[in-house]
Amino acid sequence: MPRKTIVCRCEDVTADEIRASIAHGLRDIESLKRFHALGTGPCQGKMCLVNLARLLLEAGIPAAEIKPIVSRPPGAWTPLAAFAGRKAGERS
Amino acid sequence: MTGPRTIIIGGGIVGLSLAWNLARRGWTDVTVLERDHLNAGASARCGGGVREQWSSADNIRIMKRSVRLFESFPQDTGFNNWFRQCGYLFLAYSDEQAALFEANVKLQHENGVASRLMSPPAIQRLVPEINLDGIVVGAFHQRDGVCFPFAMVWGYAKVCRELGVRVLPGHEVVGLEMRGRKLTGVATNRGAFAADLVVNAAAAWSPRIGEMCGVALPNHPEKHEALVTEALHPFLSTCLVPMNSGMYAAQTMRGELYACVGLQKGPAADYDPSFAFMRKVSRLLIDLLPRAAGVKALRQWGGFYDITPDTNPIIGYVAEPGNFYQFHGLMGHGFMFAPALSELVADHLAGGKLDPDIANYGVERFARGGLEAEKLIIG
Numbered sequence: 433m434p435r436k437t438i439v440c441r442c443e444d445v446t447a448d449e450i451r452a453s454i455a456h457g458l459r460d461i462e463s464l465k466r467f468h469a470l471g472t473g474p475c476q477g478k479m480c481l482v483n484l485a486r487l488l489l490e491a492g493i494p495a496a497e498i499k500p501i502v503s504r505p506p507g508a509w510t511p512l513a514a515f516a517g518r519k520a521g522e523r524s
Numbered sequence: 525m526t527g528p529r530t531i532i533i534g535g536g537i538v539g540l541s542l543a544w545n546l547a548r549r550g551w552t553d554v555t556v557l558e559r560d561h562l563n564a565g566a567s568a569r570c571g572g573g574v575r576e577q578w579s580s581a582d583n584i585r586i587m588k589r590s591v592r593l594f595e596s597f598p599q600d601t602g603f604n605n606w607f608r609q610c611g612y613l614f615l616a617y618s619d620e621q622a623a624l625f626e627a628n629v630k631l632q633h634e635n636g637v638a639s640r641l642m643s644p645p646a647i648q649r650l651v652p653e654i655n656l657d658g659i660v661v662g663a664f665h666q667r668d669g670v671c672f673p674f675a676m677v678w679g680y681a682k683v684c685r686e687l688g689v690r691v692l693p694g695h696e697v698v699g700l701e702m703r704g705r706k707l708t709g710v711a712t713n714r715g716a717f718a719a720d721l722v723v724n725a726a727a728a729w730s731p732r733i734g735e736m737c738g739v740a741l742p743n744h745p746e747k748h749e750a751l752v753t754e755a756l757h758p759f760l761s762t763c764l765v766p767m768n769s770g771m772y773a774a775q776t777m778r779g780e781l782y783a784c785v786g787l788q789k790g791p792a793a794d795y796d797p798s799f800a801f802m803r804k805v806s807r808l809l810i811d812l813l814p815r816a817a818g819v820k821a822l823r824q825w826g827g828f829y830d831i832t833p834d835t836n837p838i839i840g841y842v843a844e845p846g847n848f849y850q851f852h853g854l855m856g857h858g859f860m861f862a863p864a865l866s867e868l869v870a871d872h873l874a875g876g877k878l879d880p881d882i883a884n885y886g887v888e889r890f891a892r893g894g895l896e897a898e899k900l901i902i903g
Contacts, residue, residue: 466678511820
């Protein structure tokens with residue numbers, strides 16, 4: 433993967449930034465997520481996770497140790513009015 | 525080597541800030557054991573609120589110091605904590621709550637905090653999109669704010685390591701070793717560590733650590749949940765705390781709206797995200813900020829408040845084992861209290877100086893009925 437490839441579009445993180453973090457000791461996806469905020473933006477990890485897994489593999493981390501982040505509900509963007517059981521503009 | 529062989533159990537902001545303060549006071553053999561990766565527990569799950577507006581003189585004094593430490597954290601550690609002093613606006617919905625705000629502001633002024641009461645029209649000017657229905661008065665303080673939780677944990681871990689503290693993620697404590705009336709070591713899933721002093725900084729999991737050496741602790745974990753929405757243009761400049769619900773809500777620097785609230789008091793077995801929370805928090809947000817109805821939820825998660833029977837922390841040695849120190853029970857507000865409390869605890873441990881602000885927090889107080897309750901526990 434080229435040095436400046438954007439691994440995470442939501443948080444604007446490049447491949448080399450991830451490589452530097454791995455070299456710094458962040459050798460799992462959960463830690464990388466918490467350092468770079470990967471997976472917390474609009475795509476919720478749908479774009480970046482596979483790139484992270486590949487960079488960890490290339491750094492010599494065994495595949496069995498590479499675990500995904502916990503995915504958070506609601507999964508798809510959903511208006512708060514739907515959860516509240518109200519139409520937009522309606523109050524209690 | 526200076527100072528005792530010290531094992532701190534728990535690599536959240538409490539354990540890490542204490543380790544750094546001990547190392548800064550010259551202790552050279554300090555180890556922090558964290559069961560998970562860093563930023564896995566409550567320190568990373570919290571909303572990052574940091575405020576001087578409290579209802580007891582002790583908490584106001586401690587938080588004044590903590591706010592200064594959040595302000596100077598980038599200079600002190602070389603790590604940006606993204607502390608944003610957007611202010612906290614508490615909202616009273618009854619005469620009783622208004623009277624509490626009045627008493628709080630008076631006490632805060634006596635302790636050098638420049639908070640102020642805010643009339644509904646002034647509230648409307650500060651937050652143009654707010655629904656004023658039912659709001660009697662507000663209490664506002666500009667110096668309060670919100671800090672990025674992950675950054676504080678990474679920053680403390682960084683400066684700990686620079687001073688020789690061993691910060692060890694992936695080390696789960698499975699037992700405490702005792703000889704006579706003292707602890708001699710800590711057993712983990714990755715081997716044993718000898719210890720002259722053991723600090724229990726495991727927050728909601730502290731009672732489990734206590735049990736390993738026969739120390740009964742009265743804390744329990746209480747589930748609270750959080751929501752983050754899609755990013756919007758900036759429209760909410762301050763952190764809102766409507767006292768009719770216990771929720772707090774703010775807009776991040778990236779534009780996301782976020783809100784936290786608990787569903788149920790009492791011990792919880794897990795902090796899994798729930799649909800019931802989404803229904804509750806969505807209704808509360810729409811009532812407070814009507815435009816929230818059309819805003820889309822992005823993610824939700826849960827975490828534990830570490831609750832004590834009298835809402836005050838548990839800090840100090842236990843009678844036995846005599847080298848077992850407690851530093852937990854921070855009521856879901858440990859993120860903001862940790863920087864200042866850790867200074868006081870480090871002074872106690874390394875300097876033998878017990879500050880009056882923490883002298884009453886020993887676990888033995890519960891046998892005498894506990895302390896007066898703090899009234900501004902929120903979330």
